[in-house]
Amino acid sequence: MITNKIRTHFITTAILAGTLAVSGAAFAKNPMVGGAAMYESKNIVENAVNSKDHTTLVAAVKAAGLVDTLSGEGPFTVFAPTNDAFAALPEGTVETLLKPENKDMLTKILTCHVVAADAMSSAINKMVADDGGAHPVKTVGGCEFTAMTKDGKIMIEDGKGNVATVTIADVEQSNGVIHVIDTVLLPAS
Structure with a gap:
């Protein structure tokens, strides 16, 4: 009888520990972004x-009046340029x-x-592979970019031939996902 109680206790403890480990992993799976x-x-x-x-991206989203949109239901995939990506644009x-x-142009970008x-x-990697190495990406802003992969990284080529690399992928949100990129994507015109 004592043996069964001890065995039940150990089994219960093991199940509880496993549950906590899995739930802890679920909370920890999203990467840190910007600290x-x-x-x-x-x-x-x-x-x-x-x-x-x-x-810079947050300031631009506010200036363009897109806070409510990007807070909305979605789903959205956002390729989010870093401050360094914005700083790499021509001065001014x-x-x-x-x-x-310039709100219309900012909103478009x-x-x-x-x-x-x-x-x-x-999913992006599969689409790129299924399309022979380059997959067209149609954006909310009406741009068509090209997704591709190189050395295991997702890359997006914009309408001007600039290529952004996804530096942090799969940052899950309640209304979609963010992929951090190192270059600001620009429309063809």
């Missing part, structure tokens, strides 16, 4: 505002885009970083 934890229970905007690497570009009179789908890296 901040990204939570699957928060939307794209709620998470982005905490990333020190995306302050960001400041010019943030002016109220930002929405060209958004796809109306929840596209995890595994």
Whole structure:
């Protein structure tokens, strides 16, 4: 009788430990971005505002009036350029885009970083492979970019021939997914 109680206790403890390990892994699976934890229970905007690497993107989203849209139901896949990506644009570009009179152009550029789908890296890799190495990506902003892979990394070529590399993939959000990129994507015209 004591042996059965001890055995039951050990089995219960093992099951509980396994459950905690699995649930802990579920909370830990989202990568940190810009020094901040990204939570699957928060939307794209709620998470982005905490990333020190995306302050320029957040300022641009606010200036373009896209906060409500990107806080919406989705699903969205956002290719999120870092502050360094914005800094690599020609001098004065960001400041010019943030002016109220350039809101339409800013909105176009930002929405060209958004796809109306929840596209995890595994799905993107499959589409690229199925299409022989290059898959067209249609964005909310009306741009068509090309997804490809190189050395195991997803890359996006924009309308001007610039290539962005996904540096952090699969940051799950309550309304989609973010892929951090190292280059601002620009429309063909």
